[in-house]
Amino acid sequence: MVLTGAEIVIRCLQEEKVEYVFGYPGGAVLYLYDALFQQEDVRHVLVRHEQAAVHAADGFARSTDKVGVAMVTSGPGATNAVTGIATAYCDSIPLVIISGQVPTAAIGQDAFQEVDTVGITRPCVKHNFLVRDVRDIAATIKKAFYLARTGRPGPVLVDIPKDITIAKCEFEYPKEISLRSYNPVVRGHQGQIKKAVQLLLEAKRPMIYTGGGVVLSDAAEQLTKLTRLLGYPVTNTLMGLGGYPASDRQYLGMPGMHGTYEANMSMHYCDVLLAVGARFDDRVIGNPAHFAEEPRKIIHVDIDPSSISKRVKVDVPIVGDVKDVLDEMIRQLESGAARPNGEHLSAWWKQIEEWRSRDCMAYKNSDEIIKPQFVVQKLWEVTGGNAIVTSDVGQHQMWAAQYYRFDQPRRWLNSGGLGTMGVGMPYAMGAQLAHPDAQVACITGEASIQMNIQELSTCKQFRLPIKICNLNNRYLGMVRQWQQIFHGGRYSESYMDSLPDFAKLAEAYGHVGIRVDRPADVEDAIREAFVKHKNELVFLDFQVDQTENVYPMVQGGKGLTEMILSAEDL
Amino acid sequence: MRHVISLLIENESGALSRVSGLFSARGYNIESLTVAPTEDASMSRMTIVTSGSDDIIEQITKQLNKLVEVVKVVDISEAAHIERELMLIKVRATGKDREEVKRTADIFRARIIDVTDASYVVELTGNQAKLDAFVDALDPALILETVRSGVCGIGRGDRVLKL
Numbered sequence: 031m032v033l034t035g036a037e038i039v040i041r042c043l044q045e046e047k048v049e050y051v052f053g054y055p056g057g058a059v060l061y062l063y064d065a066l067f068q069q070e071d072v073r074h075v076l077v078r079h080e081q082a083a084v085h086a087a088d089g090f091a092r093s094t095d096k097v098g099v100a101m102v103t104s105g106p107g108a109t110n111a112v113t114g115i116a117t118a119y120c121d122s123i124p125l126v127i128i129s130g131q132v133p134t135a136a137i138g139q140d141a142f143q144e145v146d147t148v149g150i151t152r153p154c155v156k157h158n159f160l161v162r163d164v165r166d167i168a169a170t171i172k173k174a175f176y177l178a179r180t181g182r183p184g185p186v187l188v189d190i191p192k193d194i195t196i197a198k199c200e201f202e203y204p205k206e207i208s209l210r211s212y213n214p215v216v217r218g219h220q221g222q223i224k225k226a227v228q229l230l231l232e233a234k235r236p237m238i239y240t241g242g243g244v245v246l247s248d249a250a251e252q253l254t255k256l257t258r259l260l261g262y263p264v265t266n267t268l269m270g271l272g273g274y275p276a277s278d279r280q281y282l283g284m285p286g287m288h289g290t291y292e293a294n295m296s297m298h299y300c301d302v303l304l305a306v307g308a309r310f311d312d313r314v315i316g317n318p319a320h321f322a323e324e325p326r327k328i329i330h331v332d333i334d335p336s337s338i339s340k341r342v343k344v345d346v347p348i349v350g351d352v353k354d355v356l357d358e359m360i361r362q363l364e365s366g367a368a369r370p371n372g373e374h375l376s377a378w379w380k381q382i383e384e385w386r387s388r389d390c391m392a393y394k395n396s397d398e399i400i401k402p403q404f405v406v407q408k409l410w411e412v413t414g415g416n417a418i419v420t421s422d423v424g425q426h427q428m429w430a431a432q433y434y435r436f437d438q439p440r441r442w443l444n445s446g447g448l449g450t451m452g453v454g455m456p457y458a459m460g461a462q463l464a465h466p467d468a469q470v471a472c473i474t475g476e477a478s479i480q481m482n483i484q485e486l487s488t489c490k491q492f493r494l495p496i497k498i499c500n501l502n503n504r505y506l507g508m509v510r511q512w513q514q515i516f517h518g519g520r521y522s523e524s525y526m527d528s529l530p531d532f533a534k535l536a537e538a539y540g541h542v543g544i545r546v547d548r549p550a551d552v553e554d555a556i557r558e559a560f561v562k563h564k565n566e567l568v569f570l571d572f573q574v575d576q577t578e579n580v581y582p583m584v585q586g587g588k589g590l591t592e593m594i595l596s597a598e599d600l
Numbered sequence: 601m602r603h604v605i606s607l608l609i610e611n612e613s614g615a616l617s618r619v620s621g622l623f624s625a626r627g628y629n630i631e632s633l634t635v636a637p638t639e640d641a642s643m644s645r646m647t648i649v650t651s652g653s654d655d656i657i658e659q660i661t662k663q664l665n666k667l668v669e670v671v672k673v674v675d676i677s678e679a680a681h682i683e684r685e686l687m688l689i690k691v692r693a694t695g696k697d698r699e700e701v702k703r704t705a706d707i708f709r710a711r712i713i714d715v716t717d718a719s720y721v722v723e724l725t726g727n728q729a730k731l732d733a734f735v736d737a738l739d740p741a742l743i744l745e746t747v748r749s750g751v752c753g754i755g756r757g758d759r760v761l762k763l
């Protein structure tokens with residue numbers, strides 16, 4: 031069948047079973063939008079800013095195991111999309127971004143709305159393509175989806191000049207694709223896995239540390255099984271929350287800068303560390319030299335060899351897919367007779383329980399002023415721990431991670447690697463479209479939410495009943511916290527002045543807005559949002575304690591054991 | 601430590617910028633980089649001379665391997681190998697210098713490939729040290745222009761970098 035390039039692009043998306051394209055039209059993509067218009071399988075979500083298009087596609091991908099798709103025009107459309115692309119790249123999220131480009135003959139002529147999109151995005155994509163011939167479109171899009179979802183996932187951009195979308199050729203979607211230069215290892219090395227299992231069984235003070243790789247690999251079940259089989263303590267990074275049920279006793283909470291005392295102490299003092307799909311980020315291990323001071327053997331499972339031995343030296347590297355490797359570990363354990371040494375293990379647990387008894391997540395609640403932690407706890411209670419929770423970046427993000435206990439993967443969507451303010455609402459949009467019946471909450475701050483506030487309009491158009499929980503402290507709270515602790519309390523530009531009345535603003539967009547001032551009203555307001563206004567977007571504007579800080583805290587450059595546990599430690 | 605990394609890469613436009621972009625973005629240093637198509641025109645062979653600690657070299661090879669268009673990567677300096685570089689050097693050749701330059705070129709087995717009444721262009725191949733030595737042997741005042749290709753490398757004996 032002979033089709034235009036534009037028709038081919040849309041046919042490819044249909045072949046990939048794409049349900050939603052998040053995008054924004056413009057000159058270079060007019061033919062693509064015309065082709066979209068003339069079919070019904072692929073639905074388009076018109077956002078109000080291209081950054082939000084990519085974030086929403088990203089949120090859709092994070093909350094499912096699918097590839098998110100965004101479409102933008104050339105020039106400013108593409109540059110607006112860059113923050114979204116980089117955000118997905120830093121957290122290894124599979125996306126395909128289709129960008130329009132000026133006609134082939136105009137490339138390099140400083141044409142209207144021309145930018146070197148492939149050049150600009152090169153350092154923040156897994157791969158990108160400029161299509162130069164209509165006959166290459168189908169194979170290129172096939173490759174893009176394949177690259178995005180396999181190996182270490184990531185965003186892939188396909189830049190298509192306008193003339194290519196008008197040119198015609200015979201359409202056939204390739205069934206299989208293979209690239210001689212790209213063959214990610216999936217199956218872990220048997221011998222290495224055997225060594226790892228041996229080491230785990232000999233451990234006196236074992237610790238399991240897992241991250242986003244468990245979620246990306248959809249291996250929460252395997253992780254839970256292995257952890258229970260061994261009876262070892264486990265911690266999930268900010269990106270790995272929900273990989274292991276947070277309400278289980280073996281779970282020690284999150285590690286790192288704002289992790290729990292027990293998780294950090296166990297990471298530091300264990301003698302065998304099993305790292306699974308986690309990359310020893312500086313926000314997790316603190317100062318690498320300090321971390322290296324304590325002798326321990328490290329087993330590291332990761333699909334990307336470059337994640338291994340990058341920041342810490344690893345004793346047993348295992349390159350492979352988490353699910354595959356954990357399955358094999360479980361198989362070897364179950365088929366062998368050896369079991370962990372109960373005596374050592376109970377001594378280790380005794381130590382851990384002692385650390386846990388410090389109760390580092392305790393905070394002083396108040397009857398007068400709303401504590402942000404309290405709001406998150408109430409949200410957890412009212413939603414039965416079953417909501418999909420997105421967040422923006424700042425203190426509220428940390429409180430969300432600390433106080434909403436995730437028992438399942440793909441329920442917690444946030445920007446960990448790039449730390450992009452403004453992701454919260456678009457992530458919620460993507461998640462709500464992917465799960466129309468789910469409760470979706472966006473925990474945000476008054477500063478972050480303003481970075482993509484225009485999406486309230488998109489939410490109205492697509493009737494997305496997300497619940498926005500604004501922990502309004504009238505500050506760039508995370509910045510203020512650092513200025514308080516490290517810059518002598520000089521609050522340079524961290525005060526959020528001239529804030530809008532968010533409840534009224536939400537109403538202006540046609541939503542429900544509720545302002546909450548008193549702790550006693552918190553629970554009722556959340557209930558009202560989730561029950562009475564179940565099918566509406568509700569903007570809950572909680573006026574919270576302006577000076578609350580996030581604890582525990584490991585300062586940048588310090589070791590994991592050098593924690594500030596509460597304001598008294600300052 | 602100095603390392604010579606050889607790689608095969610798809611001969612696509614933009615492939616070179618992915619490699620050079622990787623080095624600049626991650627702060628790795630490049631002493632030289634040469635690239636040209638192989639006998640299979642769909643692939644190019646690149647030789648990169650770089651330096652760094654073992655950890656950094658390990659990351660460099662891993663990061664190169666991670667580039668989607670890179671087919672194969674080897675650190676050829678880990679075993680016996682040969683390195684060659686080409687230099688073209690234009691020197692002033694008048695009066696008694698004419699004979700002197702010619703003699704020096706002969707000693708280095710260099711060839712004079714362009715002659716005018718005032719200058720020579722000398723062609724010399726060899727490893728970096730030999731090229732450096734030749735430059736040092738010339739009176740600096742005579743050197744008008746030099747151009748060097750950067751290092752090409754290949755493993756000795758059975759070691760073959762092929763698809």
Ligand SMILES: Cc1cc2nc3c(=O)[nH]c(=O)nc-3n(C[C@H](O)[C@H](O)[C@H](O)COP(=O)(O)OP(=O)(O)OC[C@H]3O[C@@H](n4cnc5c(N)ncnc54)[C@H](O)[C@@H]3O)c2cc1C
Pocket residue numbers: 120121122181182183240241242243244246247266267268269270284285286287288289306307308309310311313314331332333334337350351352353423424427445446447448449450508
């Ligand atoms: C304000 C702020 C504060 C923060 N504080 C903390 C903190 O206290 N604690 C904390 O943990 N983080 C914190 N972070 C997040 C931190 O910056 C990192 O994003 C995060 O720690 C990285 O998580 P990860 O190690 O799980 O890696 P990810 O970025 O999730 O990477 C996943 C790893 O798994 C691998 N992988 C992917 N798929 C597979 C597969 N199928 N099989 C095998 N391997 C796979 C990848 O190659 C990669 O190495 C904070 C961020 C912000 C913005």
Ligand SMILES: Cc1ncc(C[n+]2csc(CCOP(=O)(O)OP(=O)(O)O)c2C)c(N)n1
Pocket residue numbers: 422423424425426427449450451474475476477478479501503505506507508509
């Ligand atoms: C786009 C972007 N700009 C700047 C920052 C730096 N930054 C990190 S947290 C933060 C403050 C966020 O304020 P708010 O959304 O109100 O959250 P709070 O910390 O008060 O809970 C800032 C400015 C960032 N992460 N992202």
Ligand SMILES: [Mg+2]
Pocket residue numbers: 424475476477501502503504505506507
């Ligand atoms: Mg704030």
